[in-house]
Amino acid sequence: MTTSPCTVGFIGLGIMGAPMALNLLKAGHVLFVHTRSKVPLALAEGGATLCTSSEEVARRADVIITMLPDTPQVDEVLFGERGIASGLQAGKVVVDMSSISPGATKDFAKRINALGCDYVDAPVSGGEGGAKAASLTIMVGGPQAAFDRVKPLFELMGKNITLVGGNGDGQTTKVANQIIVALNIE
Numbered sequence: 001m002t003t004s005p006c007t008v009g010f011i012g013l014g015i016m017g018a019p020m021a022l023n024l025l026k027a028g029h030v031l032f033v034h035t036r037s038k039v040p041l042a043l044a045e046g047g048a049t050l051c052t053s054s055e056e057v058a059r060r061a062d063v064i065i066t067m068l069p070d071t072p073q074v075d076e077v078l079f080g081e082r083g084i085a086s087g088l089q090a091g092k093v094v095v096d097m098s099s100i101s102p103g104a105t106k107d108f109a110k111r112i113n114a115l116g117c118d119y120v121d122a123p124v125s126g127g128e129g130g131a132k133a134a135s136l137t138i139m140v141g142g143p144q145a146a147f148d149r150v151k152p153l154f155e156l157m158g159k160n161i162t163l164v165g166g167n168g169d170g171q172t173t174k175v176a177n178q179i180i181v182a183l184n185i186e
Contacts, residue, residue, distance in 0.1 A: 007029070010048075010067070011084070013035040015128050016131045021065075030049075032048070064088075065095045068096075074096055078108055093149055097122045118149070120150060123170055139170045140154070
């Protein structure tokens with residue numbers, strides 16, 4: 001994927017997701033969004049297209065990004081009724097930037113790969129301030145080719161972007177990071 005504008009889907013427009021999506025929109029990408037709550041005004045006024053379901057986002061975008069609270073929500077958005085999986089066509093990339101279970105991530109990747117699409121786990125560190133400033137640390141797990149495709153998008157949301165291994169390894173790295181932070185605080 002080049003740095004030229006592409007169609008991006010973004011699901012989960014909370015404290016972290018909204019500013020991340022806004023950074024993509026400001027860079028000129030066509031943005032399709034879905035959220036349980038109201039779409040933030042800056043995204044609506046900036047030209048993001050509101051979709052009625054995660055399935056519609058997946059049908060309309062080439063790269064679909066999720067930023068959700070936890071594993072059950074990611075599972076539901078991916079594979080639930082009118083979820084991402086039901087709207088995918090071969091060749092698309094699903095990127096989960098949530099912080100969730102590494103084991104579940106590996107399962108999700110296999111299921112998305114079976115549909116002919118790539119799956120990348122890319123949890124972030126840096127909080128709301130990092131999301132707004134596009135200075136997040138992004139720990140990526142997935143195939144090199146998929147990482148190369150989405151790295152230009154990551155560069156619009158973060159500064160320290162590292163492919164750490166295969167699917168699930170981004171999540172494992174995030175867990176290790178959180179343990180180190182907690183030990184330092186203690």
